[in-house]
Amino acid sequence: MIAGQDRAVAQFAEAVASGKLHHAWLLAGPRGVGKACFARAAALRILAEGAGPPVDLAGLDTPADHPVAHLMAAGSHPDFRLLKRELNDKGDKLRRNISVDQVRKLGSLFGSTPFLSPWRAVIIDAADDLEAEGANALLKMLEEPPANCLFLLVAHAPGRLLPTIRSRCRRLDFQPLDDAALASVLRRELPDADVARLLPLAEGSAGRALSYAALDLAPVEAELRALMRDGDPTNSRRSKLAQSLSRKAAAERYAAFLRLVPSVVAREVLLLDGRKRERALDAYASVRETVLLAGRLSLDPGATVFQIGTALSSIP
Template sequence: MAVIGHDEAEKAFLEAWRGGRLHHAWLLAGPQGMGKASFAARVARFLATHGRAGEGHAMSLDDPGDAAAGKLVDAGNHPEIIHMARQLKDKSKDLARNITIDQVRGMIRRQHLSLSLGEWRVIVIDAVDDLETDGANALLKTLEEPPAKTLFLLISHSPGRLLPTIRSRCRTLRFQPVDRDVMTSWLHDIRSMLDMAELRAIVAASGGVPGKALALIDSDVAAMEKKLLAIASSGDPGNRLREALAREVGGTSNRARLELVIDIVPGLLAQIARERPIAEIASVLAQWDRVQRNVRDAIRGSYDGAMVGFEIGNCLAELAPRHAQTAR
């Protein structure tokens, strides 16, 4: 699939490589879903399949380079590409809360080994925001005295939360939300079966983040809107619809569905407000304020997706016509 939103970052990296001025650490900063991990994978493959910095005239990170090295990268077996991320908990499908100090120490030990293939060792940390405190400090020491021919790609969704000393030792590439018209055209090219009205709604809800737009498409926006409107129109007597919503968006694996609900509720409330008498608009706005408070409180706390989903359902149920509320 074609990438979007990487043009400026790719240009900056290739200019540094061609000029032999490749900084040892790059901070890939921007909203989650901008494709920063995809960009890091392209950079890692590029360095694994090309020679010394400044050699050659590759015009793109997707220049194939050495075919044998490329096959190893594609198979996930290239010895000089190290990928660090949160690991699965023991006997669990859930990810650990952090990238641990032991993972960082393992990466540092690898740095003492001689390169066995190619000119570069590439270390991708996805995301550097997930490092526990000791791990961040250990990484900082490595960035202060970087090994030769080693390049760090630090993916960050919230660079302001990183240690300032880590940020100061990196060259930052910023991945900004994509313009609406560009995003709409891109989605139309890769999802041509969607009508333009639905595409525009998805682009608006995505905030210019390609990964979020794709998640919205894959989550079936229309089906979710229908479920939420059913709560708002019926009042959900017996809580059946709200309980189903809570199950659907609860748990770590359903975070994308919860974010989808949070994204599309404003549009639904606007639709409801347009259909109500002027005297009832204030009550619709009050429920939107309530939704925002619930989301903020959840983020500050444990972010219980099921609870947030049920509370959003409660807000919508309060907007049911009076005869439906009486039936409750």
């Protein structure tokens, strides 16, 4: 089930029903709104329909007990490939890009007859991660596509892709999820979570909300609100927060903190008026600038958190 993206589902299903399915689709939109889930569901449906037995469910759903669904779940479908960033040689981090070698290995998929049906499917998640040579190698495949192949390119920032790649794809736009769709996803994935608290942090992205829940950012959000409402006359709140987010083991929480803090401040601005609102707007501008610089210049995490805390503590 793909929550909140009915328009994209309907457009793709209509193309399938027409019998003239375009060979390449660009799935464009913010992170965490269902693009990768859509890609997998679309690939599964096409491969299942091609191999049989026929699927009579609406949209892109495929029964979990379909033989092709079992193969996809096991990662062993011979006519399917998923390209994503791989682990580095140490096995402790993901590589920065999807390499040209990964793209070239698709040649083995297209160099032989499909095993189970006329169709073959490739998901690239995310196409934004393709290195330059890899993008050019993919372009050649899109320019001269094999028969009955389906490319699904997940793109969080489609403007970064080669214009020639974009021009060879049919584009599907994915929108931020509304609260009802978000709540549906969160209740399914996190049945014990405080969904009402996660919704305003998500900004329309289920992936964002799930990440915040996994990283336990609720206490961090509470500290940010305390700084904005009560200040920090003894520096203790800022120091404690900076210390907790500057440890090496807290790198993921720190990165998520940088994404979180502007939205928390923006929501606080809406609750204020008069001089406090003016100070909050100044703090918001300062926080935005600090977050941007922190990402570009790899600023010291502890100092960055303390600086952001100083801007927030000027509001009360």
